Amino acid sequence: INGIAADIKLWQNSTLNKIVQRGELQVCMEPGYVPFEMTDKKGNIIGYDVDMARQMSKDMGVKLKLVPTAWDGIIAALITEKCDIIMSGMTITQQRNMTVNFSDPYIVVGQTVMMRKDLEGKIKSAADLDKPEYTIVTKLGVTGEIATKKFFKKAKIVTFETEVDAAAEVLNGKAEAMVYDQPYNAIFMSDKGKDKLIHLDTPLTYEPLGFAVRKGDPDFINWLNNFLRQMKEDKVIGFSDELYQKWLVD
Ligand code: ARG
Structure with missing residues:
Protein backbone atom coordinates (compact mmCIF):
# COMPACT_ATOMS: atom_id res chain seq x y z
CA ILE A 1 0.00 0.00 0.00
CA ASN A 2 1.67 3.18 -1.22
CA GLY A 3 1.42 6.69 0.20
CA ILE A 4 -1.54 7.88 -1.85
CA ALA A 5 -3.54 4.69 -1.25
CA ALA A 6 -2.88 5.04 2.47
CA ASP A 7 -4.11 8.64 2.41
CA ILE A 8 -7.29 7.62 0.60
CA LYS A 9 -7.90 4.85 3.12
CA LEU A 10 -7.42 7.30 6.01
CA TRP A 11 -9.96 9.68 4.49
CA GLN A 12 -12.48 6.92 3.74
CA ASN A 13 -12.32 5.78 7.35
CA SER A 14 -12.46 9.30 8.70
CA THR A 15 -15.53 10.21 10.72
CA LEU A 16 -15.71 13.42 8.70
CA ASN A 17 -16.17 11.42 5.49
CA LYS A 18 -18.82 9.22 7.15
CA ILE A 19 -20.71 12.35 8.23
CA VAL A 20 -20.62 13.73 4.68
CA GLN A 21 -21.72 10.40 3.14
CA ARG A 22 -24.58 10.11 5.64
CA GLY A 23 -25.53 13.78 5.32
CA GLU A 24 -25.89 14.04 9.10
CA LEU A 25 -23.71 14.89 12.08
CA GLN A 26 -24.62 12.77 15.11
CA VAL A 27 -23.76 14.25 18.50
CA CYS A 28 -23.86 12.43 21.85
CA MET A 29 -24.76 14.57 24.84
CA GLU A 30 -26.39 14.15 28.21
CA PRO A 31 -28.93 16.92 28.84
CA GLY A 32 -29.02 18.28 32.39
CA TYR A 33 -25.66 20.03 32.44
CA VAL A 34 -26.90 23.61 32.44
CA PRO A 35 -26.17 25.75 30.40
CA PHE A 36 -24.32 23.44 27.97
CA GLU A 37 -27.14 20.98 27.27
CA MET A 38 -30.54 21.03 28.89
CA THR A 39 -34.17 20.33 28.03
CA ASP A 40 -36.53 23.29 27.69
CA LYS A 41 -40.23 23.30 28.63
CA LYS A 42 -41.19 21.99 25.19
CA GLY A 43 -38.75 19.08 25.49
CA ASN A 44 -36.16 20.50 23.08
CA ILE A 45 -32.48 20.12 23.91
CA ILE A 46 -30.88 23.56 23.99
CA GLY A 47 -27.63 25.12 25.23
CA TYR A 48 -24.11 26.24 24.46
CA ASP A 49 -22.96 22.87 23.08
CA VAL A 50 -26.15 22.62 21.01
CA ASP A 51 -25.51 26.03 19.43
CA MET A 52 -21.99 24.93 18.56
CA ALA A 53 -23.19 21.58 17.17
CA ARG A 54 -25.69 23.44 14.99
CA GLN A 55 -22.99 25.77 13.64
CA MET A 56 -20.74 22.77 13.07
CA SER A 57 -23.35 20.89 11.01
CA LYS A 58 -24.06 24.07 9.04
CA ASP A 59 -20.36 24.47 8.21
CA MET A 60 -20.19 20.79 7.20
CA GLY A 61 -23.27 21.18 5.04
CA VAL A 62 -25.14 18.34 6.76
CA LYS A 63 -28.13 17.87 9.08
CA LEU A 64 -27.75 17.64 12.84
CA LYS A 65 -28.97 14.81 15.06
CA LEU A 66 -28.62 15.05 18.83
CA VAL A 67 -28.27 11.67 20.52
CA PRO A 68 -29.24 11.95 24.21
CA THR A 69 -26.97 9.54 26.10
CA ALA A 70 -26.58 8.75 29.81
CA TRP A 71 -23.26 10.00 31.14
CA ASP A 72 -22.00 6.62 32.35
CA GLY A 73 -22.30 5.16 28.84
CA ILE A 74 -21.33 8.19 26.79
CA ILE A 75 -17.74 7.17 25.97
CA ALA A 76 -18.88 3.62 25.11
CA ALA A 77 -21.55 5.11 22.83
CA LEU A 78 -18.89 7.08 20.95
CA ILE A 79 -16.54 4.11 20.63
CA THR A 80 -19.33 1.83 19.36
CA GLU A 81 -20.31 4.52 16.79
CA LYS A 82 -23.70 5.51 18.22
CA CYS A 83 -22.54 9.04 17.38
CA ASP A 84 -19.63 10.87 15.73
CA ILE A 85 -18.65 13.10 18.62
CA ILE A 86 -19.35 13.85 22.28
CA MET A 87 -20.25 17.51 22.84
CA SER A 88 -21.31 17.40 26.45
CA GLY A 89 -19.17 19.69 28.57
CA MET A 90 -16.65 16.91 28.92
CA THR A 91 -13.47 17.73 30.83
CA ILE A 92 -10.30 16.67 29.04
CA THR A 93 -8.75 14.28 31.55
CA GLN A 94 -5.68 12.12 31.09
CA GLN A 95 -7.70 8.97 31.93
CA ARG A 96 -10.39 9.69 29.30
CA ASN A 97 -7.70 10.68 26.83
CA MET A 98 -6.36 7.11 27.00
CA THR A 99 -9.53 5.90 25.24
CA VAL A 100 -10.72 8.91 23.21
CA ASN A 101 -9.14 11.92 21.53
CA PHE A 102 -10.09 15.50 22.33
CA SER A 103 -10.32 18.70 20.33
CA ASP A 104 -8.61 21.76 21.76
CA PRO A 105 -10.53 23.15 24.76
CA TYR A 106 -13.47 25.47 24.01
CA ILE A 107 -13.78 26.77 27.55
CA VAL A 108 -12.02 26.25 30.88
CA VAL A 109 -14.01 25.61 34.05
CA GLY A 110 -13.28 24.22 37.51
CA ASP A 201 -16.69 30.09 43.73
CA THR A 202 -12.91 29.77 43.85
CA PRO A 203 -12.27 26.79 41.54
CA LEU A 204 -10.65 23.77 43.20
CA THR A 205 -9.51 22.33 39.85
CA TYR A 206 -8.42 23.31 36.33
CA GLU A 207 -10.77 21.75 33.77
CA PRO A 208 -10.56 22.40 30.04
CA LEU A 209 -13.73 21.20 28.26
CA GLY A 210 -13.32 19.65 24.81
CA PHE A 211 -15.12 17.56 22.20
CA ALA A 212 -14.33 13.85 22.31
CA VAL A 213 -13.88 11.77 19.14
CA ARG A 214 -12.67 8.25 18.40
CA LYS A 215 -8.93 7.64 18.29
CA GLY A 216 -7.03 7.27 15.03
CA ASP A 217 -8.84 10.06 13.19
CA PRO A 218 -6.51 13.01 12.50
CA ASP A 219 -8.82 14.43 9.78
CA PHE A 220 -11.67 15.02 12.20
CA ILE A 221 -9.48 16.54 14.93
CA ASN A 222 -7.92 18.87 12.34
CA TRP A 223 -11.38 20.03 11.20
CA LEU A 224 -12.58 20.55 14.78
CA ASN A 225 -9.60 22.58 15.91
CA ASN A 226 -9.76 24.85 12.89
CA PHE A 227 -13.51 25.23 13.47
CA LEU A 228 -12.93 26.18 17.10
CA ARG A 229 -10.33 28.80 16.25
CA GLN A 230 -12.63 30.32 13.65
CA MET A 231 -15.54 30.37 16.11
CA LYS A 232 -13.41 32.18 18.64
CA GLU A 233 -12.27 34.86 16.19
CA ASP A 234 -15.45 35.24 14.12
CA LYS A 235 -18.27 37.46 15.13
CA VAL A 236 -20.75 35.37 13.10
CA ILE A 237 -22.19 33.68 16.14
CA GLY A 238 -19.67 35.37 18.42
CA PHE A 239 -18.45 32.26 20.19
CA SER A 240 -16.40 34.10 22.75
CA ASP A 241 -18.78 37.03 23.23
CA GLU A 242 -22.44 36.55 22.34
CA LEU A 243 -22.60 32.81 22.87
CA TYR A 244 -20.88 33.21 26.21
CA GLN A 245 -23.20 36.08 27.14
CA LYS A 246 -26.24 34.10 26.03
CA TRP A 247 -25.64 31.04 28.17
CA LEU A 248 -23.05 31.79 30.82
CA VAL A 249 -23.75 35.29 32.04
CA ASP A 250 -27.06 35.98 33.71
N1 ARG B 1 -17.16 18.44 33.20
C1 ARG B 1 -17.61 17.32 33.96
C2 ARG B 1 -16.95 16.05 33.47
O1 ARG B 1 -16.47 16.02 32.38
C3 ARG B 1 -19.12 17.17 33.96
C4 ARG B 1 -19.77 17.12 32.61
C5 ARG B 1 -21.18 16.64 32.67
N2 ARG B 1 -21.81 16.80 31.41
C6 ARG B 1 -23.11 16.47 31.15
N3 ARG B 1 -23.59 16.73 30.00
N4 ARG B 1 -23.85 15.94 32.11
O2 ARG B 1 -16.90 15.06 34.15
Missing part, protein backbone atom coordinates in the same frame (compact mmCIF):
# COMPACT_ATOMS: atom_id res chain seq x y z
CA GLN A 111 -15.03 22.51 40.41
CA THR A 112 -16.65 24.81 42.95
CA VAL A 113 -18.65 24.30 46.15
CA MET A 114 -22.29 25.24 46.69
CA MET A 115 -23.25 25.01 50.35
CA ARG A 116 -26.21 25.65 52.65
CA LYS A 117 -26.53 29.29 53.59
CA ASP A 118 -26.91 28.57 57.31
CA LEU A 119 -23.23 27.51 57.31
CA GLU A 120 -22.17 31.00 56.27
CA GLY A 121 -19.57 32.42 58.64
CA LYS A 122 -18.82 28.99 60.09
CA ILE A 123 -17.47 27.66 56.77
CA LYS A 124 -15.18 29.87 54.73
CA SER A 125 -13.53 27.40 52.38
CA ALA A 126 -13.86 23.87 51.02
CA ALA A 127 -11.33 22.71 53.63
CA ASP A 128 -13.63 23.87 56.48
CA LEU A 129 -16.29 21.48 55.15
CA ASP A 130 -14.09 18.42 55.41
CA LYS A 131 -15.50 17.07 58.67
CA PRO A 132 -17.18 13.70 59.39
CA GLU A 133 -20.44 15.46 60.37
CA TYR A 134 -20.83 16.97 56.88
CA THR A 135 -22.24 15.33 53.74
CA ILE A 136 -20.93 16.41 50.33
CA VAL A 137 -22.87 15.44 47.21
CA THR A 138 -21.85 15.26 43.55
CA LYS A 139 -22.69 13.39 40.35
CA LEU A 140 -21.54 9.86 39.62
CA GLY A 141 -18.68 9.42 37.15
CA VAL A 142 -17.83 13.06 36.61
CA THR A 143 -14.74 15.06 37.45
CA GLY A 144 -16.74 16.45 40.37
CA GLU A 145 -16.65 12.99 41.92
CA ILE A 146 -12.88 12.77 41.46
CA ALA A 147 -12.40 16.23 43.00
CA THR A 148 -14.74 15.44 45.90
CA LYS A 149 -12.74 12.32 46.77
CA LYS A 150 -9.49 14.27 46.49
CA PHE A 151 -10.49 17.30 48.57
CA PHE A 152 -12.82 15.65 51.10
CA LYS A 153 -11.12 12.86 53.00
CA LYS A 154 -13.16 13.05 56.22
CA ALA A 155 -16.62 14.22 55.11
CA LYS A 156 -19.30 11.76 53.97
CA ILE A 157 -19.60 11.65 50.16
CA VAL A 158 -22.87 10.75 48.39
CA THR A 159 -23.13 10.54 44.58
CA PHE A 160 -26.23 10.91 42.42
CA GLU A 161 -27.09 9.80 38.90
CA THR A 162 -27.95 13.37 37.85
CA GLU A 163 -26.73 16.83 38.83
CA VAL A 164 -30.26 18.03 39.57
CA ASP A 165 -30.81 15.25 42.14
CA ALA A 166 -27.51 16.11 43.84
CA ALA A 167 -28.38 19.81 43.98
CA ALA A 168 -31.86 19.04 45.38
CA GLU A 169 -30.21 17.21 48.29
CA VAL A 170 -28.45 20.42 49.37
CA LEU A 171 -31.57 22.53 48.82
CA ASN A 172 -33.71 20.25 51.00
CA GLY A 173 -31.05 20.19 53.72
CA LYS A 174 -30.07 16.51 53.51
CA ALA A 175 -26.51 17.44 52.54
CA GLU A 176 -24.32 20.37 53.47
CA ALA A 177 -22.69 21.02 50.10
CA MET A 178 -22.36 20.05 46.47
CA VAL A 179 -19.21 19.94 44.36
CA TYR A 180 -19.72 20.46 40.63
CA ASP A 181 -18.62 22.46 37.59
CA GLN A 182 -18.62 26.22 38.20
CA PRO A 183 -21.02 27.26 35.38
CA TYR A 184 -23.67 24.81 36.61
CA ASN A 185 -23.33 26.03 40.18
CA ALA A 186 -23.38 29.70 39.15
CA ILE A 187 -26.64 29.25 37.24
CA PHE A 188 -28.19 27.08 39.96
CA MET A 189 -27.37 29.83 42.47
CA SER A 190 -29.19 32.54 40.55
CA ASP A 191 -32.03 30.17 39.66
CA LYS A 192 -32.85 28.35 42.91
CA GLY A 193 -30.06 29.17 45.35
CA LYS A 194 -30.97 32.74 46.27
CA ASP A 195 -31.31 33.10 50.06
CA LYS A 196 -30.72 29.36 50.45
CA LEU A 197 -27.20 28.62 49.26
CA ILE A 198 -23.72 30.15 49.20
CA HIS A 199 -21.32 29.68 46.29
CA LEU A 200 -17.68 29.22 47.27
Whole structure:
Protein backbone atom coordinates (compact mmCIF):
# COMPACT_ATOMS: atom_id res chain seq x y z
CA ILE A 1 0.00 0.00 0.00
CA ASN A 2 1.67 3.18 -1.22
CA GLY A 3 1.42 6.69 0.20
CA ILE A 4 -1.54 7.88 -1.85
CA ALA A 5 -3.54 4.69 -1.25
CA ALA A 6 -2.88 5.04 2.47
CA ASP A 7 -4.11 8.64 2.41
CA ILE A 8 -7.29 7.62 0.60
CA LYS A 9 -7.90 4.85 3.12
CA LEU A 10 -7.42 7.30 6.01
CA TRP A 11 -9.96 9.68 4.49
CA GLN A 12 -12.48 6.92 3.74
CA ASN A 13 -12.32 5.78 7.35
CA SER A 14 -12.46 9.30 8.70
CA THR A 15 -15.53 10.21 10.72
CA LEU A 16 -15.71 13.42 8.70
CA ASN A 17 -16.17 11.42 5.49
CA LYS A 18 -18.82 9.22 7.15
CA ILE A 19 -20.71 12.35 8.23
CA VAL A 20 -20.62 13.73 4.68
CA GLN A 21 -21.72 10.40 3.14
CA ARG A 22 -24.58 10.11 5.64
CA GLY A 23 -25.53 13.78 5.32
CA GLU A 24 -25.89 14.04 9.10
CA LEU A 25 -23.71 14.89 12.08
CA GLN A 26 -24.62 12.77 15.11
CA VAL A 27 -23.76 14.25 18.50
CA CYS A 28 -23.86 12.43 21.85
CA MET A 29 -24.76 14.57 24.84
CA GLU A 30 -26.39 14.15 28.21
CA PRO A 31 -28.93 16.92 28.84
CA GLY A 32 -29.02 18.28 32.39
CA TYR A 33 -25.66 20.03 32.44
CA VAL A 34 -26.90 23.61 32.44
CA PRO A 35 -26.17 25.75 30.40
CA PHE A 36 -24.32 23.44 27.97
CA GLU A 37 -27.14 20.98 27.27
CA MET A 38 -30.54 21.03 28.89
CA THR A 39 -34.17 20.33 28.03
CA ASP A 40 -36.53 23.29 27.69
CA LYS A 41 -40.23 23.30 28.63
CA LYS A 42 -41.19 21.99 25.19
CA GLY A 43 -38.75 19.08 25.49
CA ASN A 44 -36.16 20.50 23.08
CA ILE A 45 -32.48 20.12 23.91
CA ILE A 46 -30.88 23.56 23.99
CA GLY A 47 -27.63 25.12 25.23
CA TYR A 48 -24.11 26.24 24.46
CA ASP A 49 -22.96 22.87 23.08
CA VAL A 50 -26.15 22.62 21.01
CA ASP A 51 -25.51 26.03 19.43
CA MET A 52 -21.99 24.93 18.56
CA ALA A 53 -23.19 21.58 17.17
CA ARG A 54 -25.69 23.44 14.99
CA GLN A 55 -22.99 25.77 13.64
CA MET A 56 -20.74 22.77 13.07
CA SER A 57 -23.35 20.89 11.01
CA LYS A 58 -24.06 24.07 9.04
CA ASP A 59 -20.36 24.47 8.21
CA MET A 60 -20.19 20.79 7.20
CA GLY A 61 -23.27 21.18 5.04
CA VAL A 62 -25.14 18.34 6.76
CA LYS A 63 -28.13 17.87 9.08
CA LEU A 64 -27.75 17.64 12.84
CA LYS A 65 -28.97 14.81 15.06
CA LEU A 66 -28.62 15.05 18.83
CA VAL A 67 -28.27 11.67 20.52
CA PRO A 68 -29.24 11.95 24.21
CA THR A 69 -26.97 9.54 26.10
CA ALA A 70 -26.58 8.75 29.81
CA TRP A 71 -23.26 10.00 31.14
CA ASP A 72 -22.00 6.62 32.35
CA GLY A 73 -22.30 5.16 28.84
CA ILE A 74 -21.33 8.19 26.79
CA ILE A 75 -17.74 7.17 25.97
CA ALA A 76 -18.88 3.62 25.11
CA ALA A 77 -21.55 5.11 22.83
CA LEU A 78 -18.89 7.08 20.95
CA ILE A 79 -16.54 4.11 20.63
CA THR A 80 -19.33 1.83 19.36
CA GLU A 81 -20.31 4.52 16.79
CA LYS A 82 -23.70 5.51 18.22
CA CYS A 83 -22.54 9.04 17.38
CA ASP A 84 -19.63 10.87 15.73
CA ILE A 85 -18.65 13.10 18.62
CA ILE A 86 -19.35 13.85 22.28
CA MET A 87 -20.25 17.51 22.84
CA SER A 88 -21.31 17.40 26.45
CA GLY A 89 -19.17 19.69 28.57
CA MET A 90 -16.65 16.91 28.92
CA THR A 91 -13.47 17.73 30.83
CA ILE A 92 -10.30 16.67 29.04
CA THR A 93 -8.75 14.28 31.55
CA GLN A 94 -5.68 12.12 31.09
CA GLN A 95 -7.70 8.97 31.93
CA ARG A 96 -10.39 9.69 29.30
CA ASN A 97 -7.70 10.68 26.83
CA MET A 98 -6.36 7.11 27.00
CA THR A 99 -9.53 5.90 25.24
CA VAL A 100 -10.72 8.91 23.21
CA ASN A 101 -9.14 11.92 21.53
CA PHE A 102 -10.09 15.50 22.33
CA SER A 103 -10.32 18.70 20.33
CA ASP A 104 -8.61 21.76 21.76
CA PRO A 105 -10.53 23.15 24.76
CA TYR A 106 -13.47 25.47 24.01
CA ILE A 107 -13.78 26.77 27.55
CA VAL A 108 -12.02 26.25 30.88
CA VAL A 109 -14.01 25.61 34.05
CA GLY A 110 -13.28 24.22 37.51
CA GLN A 111 -15.03 22.51 40.41
CA THR A 112 -16.65 24.81 42.95
CA VAL A 113 -18.65 24.30 46.15
CA MET A 114 -22.29 25.24 46.69
CA MET A 115 -23.25 25.01 50.35
CA ARG A 116 -26.21 25.65 52.65
CA LYS A 117 -26.53 29.29 53.59
CA ASP A 118 -26.91 28.57 57.31
CA LEU A 119 -23.23 27.51 57.31
CA GLU A 120 -22.17 31.00 56.27
CA GLY A 121 -19.57 32.42 58.64
CA LYS A 122 -18.82 28.99 60.09
CA ILE A 123 -17.47 27.66 56.77
CA LYS A 124 -15.18 29.87 54.73
CA SER A 125 -13.53 27.40 52.38
CA ALA A 126 -13.86 23.87 51.02
CA ALA A 127 -11.33 22.71 53.63
CA ASP A 128 -13.63 23.87 56.48
CA LEU A 129 -16.29 21.48 55.15
CA ASP A 130 -14.09 18.42 55.41
CA LYS A 131 -15.50 17.07 58.67
CA PRO A 132 -17.18 13.70 59.39
CA GLU A 133 -20.44 15.46 60.37
CA TYR A 134 -20.83 16.97 56.88
CA THR A 135 -22.24 15.33 53.74
CA ILE A 136 -20.93 16.41 50.33
CA VAL A 137 -22.87 15.44 47.21
CA THR A 138 -21.85 15.26 43.55
CA LYS A 139 -22.69 13.39 40.35
CA LEU A 140 -21.54 9.86 39.62
CA GLY A 141 -18.68 9.42 37.15
CA VAL A 142 -17.83 13.06 36.61
CA THR A 143 -14.74 15.06 37.45
CA GLY A 144 -16.74 16.45 40.37
CA GLU A 145 -16.65 12.99 41.92
CA ILE A 146 -12.88 12.77 41.46
CA ALA A 147 -12.40 16.23 43.00
CA THR A 148 -14.74 15.44 45.90
CA LYS A 149 -12.74 12.32 46.77
CA LYS A 150 -9.49 14.27 46.49
CA PHE A 151 -10.49 17.30 48.57
CA PHE A 152 -12.82 15.65 51.10
CA LYS A 153 -11.12 12.86 53.00
CA LYS A 154 -13.16 13.05 56.22
CA ALA A 155 -16.62 14.22 55.11
CA LYS A 156 -19.30 11.76 53.97
CA ILE A 157 -19.60 11.65 50.16
CA VAL A 158 -22.87 10.75 48.39
CA THR A 159 -23.13 10.54 44.58
CA PHE A 160 -26.23 10.91 42.42
CA GLU A 161 -27.09 9.80 38.90
CA THR A 162 -27.95 13.37 37.85
CA GLU A 163 -26.73 16.83 38.83
CA VAL A 164 -30.26 18.03 39.57
CA ASP A 165 -30.81 15.25 42.14
CA ALA A 166 -27.51 16.11 43.84
CA ALA A 167 -28.38 19.81 43.98
CA ALA A 168 -31.86 19.04 45.38
CA GLU A 169 -30.21 17.21 48.29
CA VAL A 170 -28.45 20.42 49.37
CA LEU A 171 -31.57 22.53 48.82
CA ASN A 172 -33.71 20.25 51.00
CA GLY A 173 -31.05 20.19 53.72
CA LYS A 174 -30.07 16.51 53.51
CA ALA A 175 -26.51 17.44 52.54
CA GLU A 176 -24.32 20.37 53.47
CA ALA A 177 -22.69 21.02 50.10
CA MET A 178 -22.36 20.05 46.47
CA VAL A 179 -19.21 19.94 44.36
CA TYR A 180 -19.72 20.46 40.63
CA ASP A 181 -18.62 22.46 37.59
CA GLN A 182 -18.62 26.22 38.20
CA PRO A 183 -21.02 27.26 35.38
CA TYR A 184 -23.67 24.81 36.61
CA ASN A 185 -23.33 26.03 40.18
CA ALA A 186 -23.38 29.70 39.15
CA ILE A 187 -26.64 29.25 37.24
CA PHE A 188 -28.19 27.08 39.96
CA MET A 189 -27.37 29.83 42.47
CA SER A 190 -29.19 32.54 40.55
CA ASP A 191 -32.03 30.17 39.66
CA LYS A 192 -32.85 28.35 42.91
CA GLY A 193 -30.06 29.17 45.35
CA LYS A 194 -30.97 32.74 46.27
CA ASP A 195 -31.31 33.10 50.06
CA LYS A 196 -30.72 29.36 50.45
CA LEU A 197 -27.20 28.62 49.26
CA ILE A 198 -23.72 30.15 49.20
CA HIS A 199 -21.32 29.68 46.29
CA LEU A 200 -17.68 29.22 47.27
CA ASP A 201 -16.69 30.09 43.73
CA THR A 202 -12.91 29.77 43.85
CA PRO A 203 -12.27 26.79 41.54
CA LEU A 204 -10.65 23.77 43.20
CA THR A 205 -9.51 22.33 39.85
CA TYR A 206 -8.42 23.31 36.33
CA GLU A 207 -10.77 21.75 33.77
CA PRO A 208 -10.56 22.40 30.04
CA LEU A 209 -13.73 21.20 28.26
CA GLY A 210 -13.32 19.65 24.81
CA PHE A 211 -15.12 17.56 22.20
CA ALA A 212 -14.33 13.85 22.31
CA VAL A 213 -13.88 11.77 19.14
CA ARG A 214 -12.67 8.25 18.40
CA LYS A 215 -8.93 7.64 18.29
CA GLY A 216 -7.03 7.27 15.03
CA ASP A 217 -8.84 10.06 13.19
CA PRO A 218 -6.51 13.01 12.50
CA ASP A 219 -8.82 14.43 9.78
CA PHE A 220 -11.67 15.02 12.20
CA ILE A 221 -9.48 16.54 14.93
CA ASN A 222 -7.92 18.87 12.34
CA TRP A 223 -11.38 20.03 11.20
CA LEU A 224 -12.58 20.55 14.78
CA ASN A 225 -9.60 22.58 15.91
CA ASN A 226 -9.76 24.85 12.89
CA PHE A 227 -13.51 25.23 13.47
CA LEU A 228 -12.93 26.18 17.10
CA ARG A 229 -10.33 28.80 16.25
CA GLN A 230 -12.63 30.32 13.65
CA MET A 231 -15.54 30.37 16.11
CA LYS A 232 -13.41 32.18 18.64
CA GLU A 233 -12.27 34.86 16.19
CA ASP A 234 -15.45 35.24 14.12
CA LYS A 235 -18.27 37.46 15.13
CA VAL A 236 -20.75 35.37 13.10
CA ILE A 237 -22.19 33.68 16.14
CA GLY A 238 -19.67 35.37 18.42
CA PHE A 239 -18.45 32.26 20.19
CA SER A 240 -16.40 34.10 22.75
CA ASP A 241 -18.78 37.03 23.23
CA GLU A 242 -22.44 36.55 22.34
CA LEU A 243 -22.60 32.81 22.87
CA TYR A 244 -20.88 33.21 26.21
CA GLN A 245 -23.20 36.08 27.14
CA LYS A 246 -26.24 34.10 26.03
CA TRP A 247 -25.64 31.04 28.17
CA LEU A 248 -23.05 31.79 30.82
CA VAL A 249 -23.75 35.29 32.04
CA ASP A 250 -27.06 35.98 33.71
N1 ARG B 1 -17.16 18.44 33.20
C1 ARG B 1 -17.61 17.32 33.96
C2 ARG B 1 -16.95 16.05 33.47
O1 ARG B 1 -16.47 16.02 32.38
C3 ARG B 1 -19.12 17.17 33.96
C4 ARG B 1 -19.77 17.12 32.61
C5 ARG B 1 -21.18 16.64 32.67
N2 ARG B 1 -21.81 16.80 31.41
C6 ARG B 1 -23.11 16.47 31.15
N3 ARG B 1 -23.59 16.73 30.00
N4 ARG B 1 -23.85 15.94 32.11
O2 ARG B 1 -16.90 15.06 34.15
